[in-house]
Amino acid sequence: MAKIIPSSDIGVKINKWYELIRRFDSEQAEQLKQEIRTSLDSMEEDQNLLLYFSLMEFRHEVMLDYLKPLKEGKLRANFSELSKEIDEHQTHVTGMLEYYYHFFRGMYEFGRREYIAAISSYQKAEHKLSFVSDDIERAEFHFKMSEIYYHMKQTHISMHHAKLALDVYIQHELYALRTIQCEFIVAGNYDDMRRHEKALPHLERALARSRDFQNVRFIASSLFNMGNSYYRMGDLNRALDLMKESISLFDQNQSDHLRRSIDPLYTAAQILYKQGKNNEALYYREECMKRAEALQDDIHIQKTIFLEALYLRQDAEHIKRIFHFLESSYAYPDIEELALDTAKYYNEMEDYEKSSMFYGEAEHARIYIQRGDCLYEF
Amino acid sequence: MAKIIPSSDIGVKINKWYELIRRFDSEQAEQLKQEIRTSLDSMEEDQNLLLYFSLMEFRHEVMLDYLKPLKEGKLRANFSELSKEIDEHQTHVTGMLEYYYHFFRGMYEFGRREYIAAISSYQKAEHKLSFVSDDIERAEFHFKMSEIYYHMKQTHISMHHAKLALDVYIQHELYALRTIQCEFIVAGNYDDMRRHEKALPHLERALARSRDFQNVRFIASSLFNMGNSYYRMGDLNRALDLMKESISLFDQNQSDHLRRSIDPLYTAAQILYKQGKNNEALYYREECMKRAEALQDDIHIQKTIFLEALYLRQDAEHIKRIFHFLESSYAYPDIEELALDTAKYYNEMEDYEKSSMFYGEAEHARIYIQRGDCLYEF
Incomplete structure (x- = not known):
């Protein structure tokens, strides 16, 4: 008979596994997960430990959903299965485990874009945050809060949490990716407050860090975000250069490059049309359309048709039909932006x-x- | 020699005093304050108790600043004096007192419209909220959070705190005013989300409660807020009736009636001009101007001139000068609203x-x- 393994030994390993997950080290995390799963069979009975394992397995899948998305809308992480498992174990979830339960559930709801449900879970986790003594885990909590409030345009509260998270991450080299993500959120909040000049230093720091770690995807994202800030500040030349640079980097990075390159391609086309460089714009518009079609991304398809309808044909009726389509997809922020562009364009044409x-x-x-x-x- | 009074006796009285303050019972609160102040001379030495007294004195003044405002911009409550006193006592503020210190400071900063400073103090208080066992005091905290986030247009977080506060207040008849104020905040948040139909039931409840307590000022405010929701929904007739009703009630209530009646007067004039009832509008416009001048309220003076410039004279150049003035007073929300009205008016005139x-x-x-x-x- 195999030797019985004390549950505390496995607990330590699960902590280590969680550390790897938080660092997005998917390879080592996968390896350790398999190792732990094998040793569970020889473990002394401990319902809490099994629950901790299940929670971490769920968290592992939330990480994979972020790093290597499946087809649009599909998620590996499945909360109802986890919930069923907990019911079967009839374990009463308390303390630290209760924190994880709510916090991971929040991350899962966020991934599904169920923002109100996510906030409600995060807030339950917050009440148990006192059980968390680890600095990095507290930073992780604040990062997720800043992220969701950024998406919901609750700028001040997002900034507050981003600052708390950043203060910790900056001291830990191992969490470089989270540091960069925090800088993106701070910059995004500044952009929402139309303080693009304050967003830029954060994006430049994010760019420098991404280069230190030779992470092509994050370098490209930093450049795209910087280009976006310059675009919204009206510095079109600088914005265009950054868009071009980010497109070529996204294209080097195989996974996901179609989806990620489409926004810089679109903005590059927008800029060139605004500058009256219709010939140069053609390449970006066509490339954008090709990729949007490959992705079956109807919103980008319609937005690309819009560029032609406004800048080449001044066809107001067609533009209205495009907006009508975008409305049926609830793409109101796109309509607002493009309708303003159209209004200003016609104003300049004195129509x-x-x-x-x-x-x-x-x-x-x-x-x-x-x-x-x-x-x-x- | 007078008998020495144990500090715990006085502590109980200060708790009672605080209860009266929270209920806005300024008369009884004043009476108890004087009683406590007299007994302090015969009290055994207790630095913490003296500090508690100073904090509550400060909180008392914050209440008076709300109930009976001095001249525009002036406040009774003075934080730097309190702070100096604490330094002189060289008391180390901990636990419950630390909570009060930060919380009251937040209320004070809020009264001065220093919102970022107020949030920062409230957040320090939140970290000490675990020292607060009293339900009503926790509700008070959530109410103040919902209030500040409402002012900063952080709608979701404001709603969250308003709900937590309301759940408690609703169970306590004595805190009727706070219940009504919570309903106002919930309704205001719904209005900001352009869900006026969801704001109305909260305002109707606030109105019913205000009537139960025969509080004329809150009845008038409920009616004005309801009128505002109907105005923004486009139901101008209903909005006008409510504005008229609220004006006559504000005018019954002597203190502050000029300042409070000016917004319903202005909205009534706006509505009548939009309905083309220029003769009827005249009374409200003139009354609004009279009161604005009495208050030396330049923004309302200019806004009232605007009504004439747009609806009677269609003088675009004059309107631009008015917006220029409003800009110098940072009245951007007013400009946004009036500029949209003007744009729509000229669109209908086919200009x-x-x-x-x-x-x-x-x-x-x-x-x-x-x-x-x-x-x-x-």
Whole structure:
């Protein structure tokens, strides 16, 4: 008969496994997971430890869903299975495990874009945060809070949590990716506050760190985000250079390059049309369309058709039909942006009737954006 | 020699005093305060108790600043004096007292409209919230959080705290005013999300409660807030009736009636001009102007001149000068609203060039609103 392994030994290994997950070290994490799974068979009975294992397995899958997404909308991590398992074990989840339970559930709901459900789980976790003594784990919590509030445009609260997370990560070289992600969130919040000049230093730091770690995907994302800030500041030349640079880097990085390159391609085309360089724009518009079709990404397809409808044909009726389509996909932020561009374009052409009409369309989209935020019932 | 009073006796009285403050019972609170102050002379030495007294004195003044405001901008509560006193006592503030210290400071900063400073103090208080065992005091904390986040347009986080506070207050008849204030915040958040139909039931509940307690000021505020929701929903007739009702109630209530009646007067004038009832509008516009002048309220003076410039004279140049003035007072939300009204008005008059221009002005103001939110340095 095999020797019985004390559960505390396995507990230590699960902690180590979690560390690898948080560092996005998927290879070593996978290896350790298999090792732990084998030793579970020889472990002394310990329901809490089995639960800890199940929670971490779930967290492992949340990481994989981030690093190596499956087909659009599909997730490896499955909360209802975890929940069933917990019920079967009839374990009463307390303390640190309760923290993990709510926190991981929040991450899972966030991945499904169920933001209100995610916030509710995160808040339950927050009440148990006192059980967490590890600095990095507390930073992880604040990072996830800053991330979700950024997505929900709750800028101040997102900034608050981003700062708490960043203060910790910056002291730990091993968590470079999270440091970069924090800088992206801080910059994104500044962009939302139209303080692009304050976003840039954060993006430059993110770029430098990404280069230190030779992470091509993050270098490309830093360049794209910087380009976006310059675009919104009106510095079109600088924005265009950065878009081009980020496209060529995304294209070097095989996995996911179609999806990631489409936004810089689109912005490059937008910029060139705004500069009246229609011939140069053609390449980016066509490349954008090709990739959007390969991805069956209807929103980018319609947005690309819009560029032609406005800048080449000034076909207001067609533009209205495109907005109508985007509306049916709830792409209101896209409509707001493009309708404003259209209104300003017609204003410059001194076609004020169309200008006024498209300003009205932008206004209409903005009301839907504000309404869309509301998911409460009380 | 007088009998020495144990400090614990006085501590119990200070708790009672705080209860009266939280219930806005300024008369009884004042009486008890004087009683406590007299007994302090005969009290055994206790630095913590003296500090508790000073903190509560400060909190008392914060209440008075809310109930009976002094002249615009002036506050009774003075944090630097309290802070000096604490330094002189050389007391190390811990536990529950530390909670009060940060929480009251947050309320004070909020009263001065120093929102970032207030949030920072509230957050320090939150870390000590575990020392607070009293339900009502925890509700008080959540109420203040919901209030500040509402002012900063951080809708979701404001809603979260408002719900936590409301759940407690609703069970305590004595805290009727706070219940009503919570309903106002919930409704205000719904209005910001353009869910006016969800705001109304909360305002109707607030109205019913205000009537139960025969509090004229809160009845009038409930009616005004309801009118505002109907106005923004486009139900102008209903909005007008509610504005008129709230004006007559504010006017019954002597203290502060000029300041409080000015917004419903202004909205009534706006509605009547939009309905083309220029004669009827005249009374409200003139009354609004009279009160704005009495208050030396330049922003309302200019906004009232705007009504005439747009609806009676269609004088776009004058309107632009008014917006220029409002800009110098940072009244960007007013500019956004009035510029949109102007753009839509000219669109209906088929003067598209002016319509497009004023849409552009609204857009410009919106950028400043978003930028104004940014008070961070990191």
